[in-house]
Amino acid sequence: MEDKINIIKLSKQLLLNNIDFFIKLGKDIIPRELQYWDKEHYLLEVDGKWDYSFCCILEEKLMGFLICTKKSEKNFVHINKMAISKEYRSLKIGSKMLATLKNTCLNNNIDAISLFTNKKNEGALNFYLKHGFQIEDIIKDETTERYYMIHKIKV
Numbered sequence: 001m002e003d004k005i006n007i008i009k010l011s012k013q014l015l016l017n018n019i020d021f022f023i024k025l026g027k028d029i030i031p032r033e034l035q036y037w038d039k040e041h042y043l044l045e046v047d048g049k050w051d052y053s054f055c056c057i058l059e060e061k062l063m064g065f066l067i068c069t070k071k072s073e074k075n076f077v078h079i080n081k082m083a084i085s086k087e088y089r090s091l092k093i094g095s096k097m098l099a100t101l102k103n104t105c106l107n108n109n110i111d112a113i114s115l116f117t118n119k120k121n122e123g124a125l126n127f128y129l130k131h132g133f134q135i136e137d138i139i140k141d142e143t144t145e146r147y148y149m150i151h152k153i154k155v
């Protein structure tokens with residue numbers, strides 16, 4: 001199946017045409033505090049969004065996305081949100097999408113990829129650790145513990 005999966009750049013048109021899919025999948029993320037993204041959050045114009053965001057398609061069906069922002073002050077690309085449809089998880093689709101992002105960053109001389117993940121989201125934490133991200137900082141408040149993670153592209 002892996003060879004039938006297409007990773008393509010996210011465009012504003014594709015996002016608009018499939019906005020309900022994005023909103024629904026975005027609500028299926030741990031923890032609940034991250035489930036607030038609505039249409040206006042997906043459509044927010046941020047630096048680098050249309051250069052570093054991707055989605056995956058299998059037989060014309062959209063099944064996941066990776067939305068990023070370019071952090072120019074640090075020359076980092078930050079992953080804001082990443083999700084694969086539940087029934088297609090653990091099939092290496094997320095890995096393929098992340099590999100596409102890493103390549104794009106390498107080709108554009110980006111220094112590192114950053115993201116936040118939550119202690120409660122063990123699946124995602126393991127996924128990122130497996131793919132070379134390291135915990136740079138731990139941010140604790142009364143209810144949550146978040147990890148700021150970095151993957152260096154240029155050594």
Ligand SMILES: CC(C)(COP(=O)(O)OP(=O)(O)OC[C@H]1O[C@@H](n2cnc3c(N)ncnc32)[C@H](O)[C@@H]1OP(=O)(O)O)[C@@H](O)C(=O)NCCC(=O)NCCS
Pocket residue numbers: 028029030080081082083084085088089090091092093094095096117121122123124126127130
């Ligand atoms: C995290 C996520 C994007 C990974 O994509 P994926 O296509 O499922 O991941 P892959 O198949 O490429 O890699 C699987 C690896 O990720 C980890 N992993 C991902 N989800 C997991 C889960 N629910 N339980 C356990 N391990 C999980 C494991 O280390 C797994 O390795 P294994 O296959 O050797 O056991 C996907 O599982 C997902 O959409 N999760 C819900 C949304 C989310 O939490 N997003 C991240 C926070 S914004």
